[in-house]
Amino acid sequence: MEDEPAVLIRDAAFCWPDGEFAIEVDEFALARGERLLLLGASGAGKSTLLNLIGGFLRPRSGQITVLGQALSDLGQTALDRFRADNFGVIFQMFNLLPYLSVLDNVLIPLRFSRQRRQQAGDAHACAERLLSRLGVAQNLHSRPAAHLSVGQQQRVAAARAMIGAPHIILADEPTSALDHDNAGKFLDLLQAETESTGAALLMVSHDMRVADHFDRVIDLTSIARTDGRNSEACCG
Amino acid sequence: MLRLILLSLLNRRTTALLSILGIAVSVTLLLGVEKLRVSARDSFASTISGTDLIVGARAGDIQLLLYAVFRIGDATNNIGWDSYREIAARPEIDWIVPLSLGDSHRGFRVVGTDAGFFTHYKYRQDKGLEFAAGQPFSDMFDAVIGAEVAAALGYGLDSRITLTHGTGALTGADHDNLPFRIAGILKPTGTPVDRAIHVGLPAIEAIHLDWRSGSRIEGLNITEEKVRAMNPASLQPRAITAALVGLRSPIQTFQFQRYVNGYRKEPLSAILPGVALSRLWALIGIGERALGAVAILVVMTALLGLVTTIYATLNERRREMAILRANGASPYHIVLLLVTESAILTFSGAVLGTMILYGLILMLRSAFEAGFGLQLTLTLPSAREWLFFVLVLGAGLLAGLIPALRAYRHSLADGMTIRS
Numbered sequence: 001m002e003d004e005p006a007v008l009i010r011d012a013a014f015c016w017p018d019g020e021f022a023i024e025v026d027e028f029a030l031a032r033g034e035r036l037l038l039l040g041a042s043g044a045g046k047s048t049l050l051n052l053i054g055g056f057l058r059p060r061s062g063q064i065t066v067l068g069q070a071l072s073d074l075g076q077t078a079l080d081r082f083r084a085d086n087f088g089v090i091f092q093m094f095n096l097l098p099y100l101s102v103l104d105n106v107l108i109p110l111r112f113s114r115q116r117r118q119q120a121g122d123a124h125a126c127a128e129r130l131l132s133r134l135g136v137a138q139n140l141h142s143r144p145a146a147h148l149s150v151g152q153q154q155r156v157a158a159a160r161a162m163i164g165a166p167h168i169i170l171a172d173e174p175t176s177a178l179d180h181d182n183a184g185k186f187l188d189l190l191q192a193e194t195e196s197t198g199a200a201l202l203m204v205s206h207d208m209r210v211a212d213h214f215d216r217v218i219d220l221t222s223i224a225r226t227d228g229r230n231s232e233a234c235c236g
Numbered sequence: 237m238l239r240l241i242l243l244s245l246l247n248r249r250t251t252a253l254l255s256i257l258g259i260a261v262s263v264t265l266l267l268g269v270e271k272l273r274v275s276a277r278d279s280f281a282s283t284i285s286g287t288d289l290i291v292g293a294r295a296g297d298i299q300l301l302l303y304a305v306f307r308i309g310d311a312t313n314n315i316g317w318d319s320y321r322e323i324a325a326r327p328e329i330d331w332i333v334p335l336s337l338g339d340s341h342r343g344f345r346v347v348g349t350d351a352g353f354f355t356h357y358k359y360r361q362d363k364g365l366e367f368a369a370g371q372p373f374s375d376m377f378d379a380v381i382g383a384e385v386a387a388a389l390g391y392g393l394d395s396r397i398t399l400t401h402g403t404g405a406l407t408g409a410d411h412d413n414l415p416f417r418i419a420g421i422l423k424p425t426g427t428p429v430d431r432a433i434h435v436g437l438p439a440i441e442a443i444h445l446d447w448r449s450g451s452r453i454e455g456l457n458i459t460e461e462k463v464r465a466m467n468p469a470s471l472q473p474r475a476i477t478a479a480l481v482g483l484r485s486p487i488q489t490f491q492f493q494r495y496v497n498g499y500r501k502e503p504l505s506a507i508l509p510g511v512a513l514s515r516l517w518a519l520i521g522i523g524e525r526a527l528g529a530v531a532i533l534v535v536m537t538a539l540l541g542l543v544t545t546i547y548a549t550l551n552e553r554r555r556e557m558a559i560l561r562a563n564g565a566s567p568y569h570i571v572l573l574l575v576t577e578s579a580i581l582t583f584s585g586a587v588l589g590t591m592i593l594y595g596l597i598l599m600l601r602s603a604f605e606a607g608f609g610l611q612l613t614l615t616l617p618s619a620r621e622w623l624f625f626v627l628v629l630g631a632g633l634l635a636g637l638i639p640a641l642r643a644y645r646h647s648l649a650d651g652m653t654i655r656s
Contacts (some may be wrong), residue, residue, distance in 0.1 A: 083564065089562040094555055097559060097560075111566050
């Protein structure tokens with residue numbers, strides 16, 4: 001089990017029910033602890049791929065295996081639990097619930113995963129430690145999330161993705177709302193944190209400049225074929 | 237989870253408060269209607285109490301009750317004075333009060349009776365008649381009027397009134413040769429007593445001295461002086477309409493009822509007022525059910541409003557759901573979130589509504605009692621009220637399911653994609 005890659009995709013095909021967009025992935029692998037940058041223009045299917053890996057979407061054919069577990073073998077409830085246990089997610093923006101405090105936002109994943117709750121130990125101490133390491137000052141922890149700058153919010157989102165040590169961090173353009181300096185700092189912190197927890201990081205972006213924070217950079221077009229209306233994946 | 241919902245609601249406190257208020261008002265109405273209904277039924281059922289039997293000419297029990305107590309309709313026949321005297325002399329009798337009906341004053345019924353009426357007529361568990369002003373009649377041409385008569389016609393003590401023969405407003409049928417003086421005004425009771433004018437039996441006899449078979453005998457010219465000069469025995473009534481009877485022991489009630497019903501000299505009936513009252517209520521109770529139906533419709537409207545409110549916020553909360561979903565919440569968590577939310581809103585609304593109702597009762601009970609004779613008691617909610625409370629909560633939960641199912645479909649379709 002431990003030798004299984006974090007993510008392995010073979011011959012997966014997916015199309016949105018409206019037939020507007022389809023994606024086919026012949027082969028894709030993310031090793032454990034690997035930091036991988038997936039480059040692609042907007043609308044190229046990056047988010048769809050993340051949704052497939054996270055189990056939010058199910059492929060119409062092919063196999064997606066996460067940490068040795070074939071997602072197709074899991075029922076809806078088991079899949080929800082598996083995701084809660086093993087994935088940390090960072091969005092492009094609007095990551096936080098504005099009415100919760102910074103600390104409460106970080107603690108959200110622990111509400112839904114017992115495994116991560118156990119791994120976090122003392123939840124509050126763990127959240128505060130993560131926040132401090134990600135450079136969110138102590139005096140902000142009890143503030144409503146809505147009061148933070150976008151840069152601070154992204155770092156809170158990173159702390160939340162990592163609390164309870166999930167094995168895989170999915171990040172969907174987390175730096176696109178940040179300026180160059182802040183993006184660099186954010187990725188430094190993300191890199192350091194994933195290194196210390198051993199989590200694999202899969203980040204999708206259209207920004208080539210962030211490439212040096214990653215072990216490997218691949219272009220989406222090299223692993224996936226995407227298509228517009230009436231694609232083969234939809235029909236076949 | 238609960239903390240999350242509460243904080244989320246707090247974030248939308250204006251709409252949340254409005255939803256709570258809408259439910260509160262409807263619950264106030266629902267429980268208020270229920271309270272009024274029970275109160276109306278109780279005060280109807282206790283229109284007359286302490287009276288064991290009502291005796292009248294042979295008639296159905298509801299008819300006898302209607303004319304003897306509610307003064308609605310007319311008696312088909314009378315009780316002869318001799319029969320009355322014979323019944324009154326029975327050893328079982330504790331007290332007996334005669335009632336003589338048939339005259340009116342500006343739309344209000346006149347009741348010929350004796351002073352015993354003011355001590356023996358009880359309503360609402362042994363509440364006796366009380367005087368707001370004056371006292372029972374002491375003179376032959378004294379009248380005691382109910383609270384509603386006094387208020388409607390603006391009469392005070394010592395006002396002079398003339399009675400009208402019959403119950404319609406016939407012109408030329410006035411007993412204007414013999415005016416009455418108002419000697420007493422009763423406090424409101426919420427019973428037909430409020431709408432009655434009480435005079436002594438001899439006075440009834442006196443004003444009819446110049447009447448035979450429903451028309452006036454011309455030229456007799458009866459005056460107050462002539463009446464006062466007459467021998468009291470000649471003012472003895474020949475017949476009365478009904479009598480209220482109190483027995484020495486309630487055990488004798490049925491036995492005495494059989495005695496009256498089997499009275500040989502003329503056909504008479506004796507009825508138990510409580511039984512007749514509940515039968516009458518069953519007849520007119522349809523109105524109460526209509527009122528209840530309206531209240532239920534109001535609650536449904538409020539719940540529809542709740543669904544609309546939650547439904548309308550779903551789109552702007554789609555991001556909130558997606559964030560929770562990406563951080564491990566299952567679609568079932570999302571459903572639970574929304575159903576719990578509507579449960580919280582409904583529960584708060586129901587509790588607030590109940591509190592508003594009790595506050596209103598506390599403030600308005602005396603006004604209600606004075607104005608409508610309805611007694612609103614500040615008791616703990618009845619089993620039926622609890623049932624309503626639980627039903628409203630259940631309906632709130634069901635209502636919460638509608639937006640919850642939509643959010644469920646959203647969250648399945650959205651996945652971790654944030655749409656805003």
